Amino acid sequence: MRLQRILPFLVVAFFGCATTEDISYLHHRINKLEERVAKTDRRVSETVTEAQKEVGSEVQKVRTDLASLDADIRALKEQVRTLQASLEENWELLRKLSKRLEELEQKKVAKEEKPEETPPPSAVLPPPTAPALAPIPSPPAPEGEKEEYQQAYETFRNGDYSRAMALFQDFLKKYPKSKLADNAQYWIGECYYMRGEYEKAILEYEKVIQLYPRADKVPSALLKQGFAFLQLGDKVDAKLIFKKVVKDYPTTPQAEIARKKLRALP
Known part of the structure; x- marks a missing residue:
C-alpha cells in the first residue's frame, strides 16, 4: 500500500524525537486506515455489483416487455390486414351484384315496354323441376291475413303460379x-x-333482402x-351468392346447401 511505502521516510523524519511507543502507535493507525480503505473498497465493489444486477434485471424486463409489445403489434397488424381483405372482398361482391341487378332491372324494363309474343303451344317450355324451398314457419298473424296468405300459398302448391303470384301481390297491397x-x-x-x-x-x-x-x-x-x-x-355470380350465404348465415340449412353447391361447382 502507499502508506507502507512512505513509512521509512516518516520513521527517519521522526526518529530523533519519536519513541518506540509512538512508532508502534503510528503503525497501528496506519493498519486501521488500511483496513478502513479495504472495507470501503469492498462496500463500493459490492454496491456496484448489486447495482449492476438490478440494472441488468431491469434491462431484461424492459427487453421482455418490448418483445411482448412487438408481438402484440404484429398480431394487430395481421388482424387489420385480414379485416381489410375481407372488407375489400365484400365491397367487390356488392359491386358485382349491384351491377348485375341493375342489368336485370334494365332488361325487365325493356321487356315490359316491348309487347311479348305468345309462343305456339309446342314451344312452351315445361316449368323447372327444381322444388321450391320449404317455407320457414311464419309468425302469428290476424285470421283474415292468414286465410288470404294460406289461399295464395295453396294456389302455389297446386302449380298455378300465375294465379298464386297475383294473390301474393294483392296480399302485399x-x-x-x-x-x-x-x-x-x-x-x-x-x-x-x-x-x-x-x-x-x-x-x-x-x-326480400332489401325490404326485410x-x-x-x-x-x-x-x-x-x-x-x-x-x-x-352465370356460375360466377352464383358462386358469389353462395359464398355470401355461407359467410352471413353459416349455421342455417341454406348455408349447408350453398356449401354443397360450391363444392360441386368448378
Missing part, C-alpha cells in the same frame, strides 16, 4: 305491414322461378338467387 309480408314477397320470386323467368325471380328475391333485411326468408332468398343465376348460366 292489402297488408304491407303484415308479419307475413316477407314470406309473400319470397313466394312471388318463387312463382317467377317456377315459370322459368329467372331474371325476374332474382329481382323479386332482392326485394332481418326476416327469416332472407337466407332462402339469397340461396334461390344463386340457383337462378345458375339457371341463367
